Amino acid sequence: MTNTRWNEVNLDEVGATGPAGAAVIEALASGESFLAWRRLVVIIEMLAAGMAALGADAGDCARRMIDLEANIAGEVAVGMRVARSTAERHVALAVEARDRLPQSARLLRDGVISLPCFREIVLQTTGVTDGDAIAAVDAAIAQELREIGGVSYGDASNVARRMVAEFDADALRERRRAHSKGVTVSNDVDDATLTIAASVEEIALASKAIDARAARVCKNDSRSCGARRADAALAALTGNKFGCDCGSDNCAVRATDSEIAEEFAKIVVHVIAHESTLNGDSSKAAWFDGFGVIDAHHAREIASRPGTLIRPLDLDAVADCPFQLGNHYRPTAGTDVAMRGVHGTCVFPGCKRPAWGCDLDHVCEYNHEDPAAGGATCQCNLNPKCRFHHLLKTYGEGWIDDQVVDANGVIWTELTTPSGHTVRSRARNQWLLPQLGLIPCKHGRPVAPGVIDAATEPERKRTRTQAKHAQRMQIRSQRRYAMACAKAAATAQYDSAEPPPF
Ligand SMILES: [Zn+2]
Ligand SMILES: [Zn+2]
Ligand SMILES: [Zn+2]
Structure with missing residues (x-):
């Protein structure tokens, strides 16, 4: 990227200067969105010019390997110094902005959303195939995101899901069906992971079960929260016991199996749904705590699961008295x-x-x-x-x-x-x-x-400086370890020139 003239742009004119703070950061983020939108427009212009040049031959070219889009992706790849596949994704995004989601794309122009938000909207609306439905979904997403203020990535995702759920419930259902269960293991020695794919309700319950297990330690446990969760999950999977690592015989936390079972029975996940959704009278979406919008059919599936408790929310009672009579500080x-x-x-x-x-x-x-x-x-x-x-x-x-x-x-x-x-x-x-x-x-x-x-006011276990020192020490020890390994390898190579010791 050699164009240094951006440095001469007067940022005062777009409100992106002034005292350093959130306002300037916000203005700069809007600028990034605007530039991303301009890039999509340029790609659309290239596509239009290419189509015009092809004229009547456009139909014949549809099957060619190096078609119009591939040519334009080539231009984009050179301009952005990215791989062809990445450039093709930009071209595909521009086509989505032009053909399916023009109103949502203008949110980028106006700095309401970021490029990752727009990508997420494209992803969430992929299943909507009907032309009228996608137009309605696009208009509804754009209107809602303009109104709600302070739009985050999660907001863009949930608003898009909700509009799809309400205008084209089958699209979301199909996506859910296509998401298959499975367990994957990475083969990366330095970054081994085990991933379980299942329904949101199963994953939510499993995650809370891990939390409940991992919390059964005293304050002298040395592990980070993430390490404790991993140990707790692995212990459950391998049938081993999970416990505190404080090493003290007097550790206050020694859970019996029945105590753990009792704790698991108390694990709850929350879904908020309309009564009309649950009895099938409406396709109004619902909200799954921690995960976001789910479609009406999914809400009904969860409602019919054994173990689901349905509690009506009585807003008249809230109106009557929002706090507990014995303790006005506590809400009902x-x-x-x-x-x-x-x-x-x-x-x-x-x-x-x-x-x-x-x-x-x-x-x-x-x-x-x-x-x-x-x-x-x-x-x-x-x-x-x-x-x-x-x-x-x-x-x-x-x-x-x-x-x-x-x-x-x-x-x-x-x-x-x-x-x-x-x-x-x-x-x-x-x-x-x-x-x-x-x-x-x-x-x-x-x-x-x-x-x-x-x-x-609670205090940090470690000050920021202590935490930084600890992190640096960890990085240093990793480097030393890597250096030691490299040295050992070099020695081994050197030794291999000698006759083998047998
Ligand atoms: Zn302990
Ligand atoms: Zn927060
Ligand atoms: Zn009030």
Whole structure:
């Protein structure tokens, strides 16, 4: 890439300069999207020019190995310094943008989504073959993504899935059928992996079972979270016992088999679906906690599995009283489910942590001394945050979050970063629980939110510097090991010149 004139472009004109912070980062990301869109347009122009040049012969050329698309992929490959297969994927993406998803592609132009988001939309809509259906799906995806704000990769994926589920349910069902079960093992000595492919419900349950096993250690266990999960899963697969590695005879965690079995019986995965979806009256999609949108048929399949418990969500009860009568700080089970369900994930833009793996946070702090003066335990003031983002909001300097319900009952979250940039996002599953924001509040405005006790801020096990040192030490020891191996190999080669020792 030798064109240095990009350096002369006046970024002021596109708002991509100013104090370093999230606003500039966002403007630059929009610029990347815009350039990716321009590249697709240029490819479309090359295709159009090629077609025009072929004229009446276009039909004859369709079977030729070096057809028009292959020629243009060649141009793209040279321009981008990429392999032919990569260039062909860019050409295919341009054709999708032109023929099937023109409105979604314009989201790229307008910086609403990134190129990986557009690729994901293409992937999610692959099964839609009917021309009218794809036009409807494209229009619906574009409209929704323009409205929701703060679009992440997960949002693009879920919105596309939902529109396919609602306009062409068979397409999603076919994709699910095509996903076959299997176990694969990588043959890479340095990166050995075992992958199990199965349905989302089976994988969700298995993953939680691994978590439950891996959690049975005391605080002196030396392993990282990932290593413990791997050891727990391998122990289960090989029929071995998994335990704490602290080495202490007095370790507090010694689970009996019956205790473990009891824990497994408590493993729950959550799906939020409309009653009309479950009884077959509608094709409205559903939400699988931690995985995202599933189609109506899939939701009904899960509902009919042995062991599935269906609990109706009583929004009248939430409206009546959102908090527990004995403890106004705690939401009722119904309010808790409704708030996790309507947000779907941690509310920080881009965070994918499942709602049921999050803390349910009082956005405006609850005042334990004077509950009526602080933030209310109410649908207007509760949302899920993963532990990290909960701590960041609570103890991080300059992070401000807010939740507002607009006049139409739409729930919005607003996050302001320390540099002063605000991202406004609609509750991700507003479509699933539109009635929730229409419930009137029964409390006054908070006048004296609770105060945060800085002494309760948790500390890292290791400081960032300690963690970096540990990582460097690990890399150094790996290098030394590699050097030792190379030296040993060289010696072995040298020795092989000598007569063998026999
Ligand atoms: Zn222990
Ligand atoms: Zn989070
Ligand atoms: Zn309220």
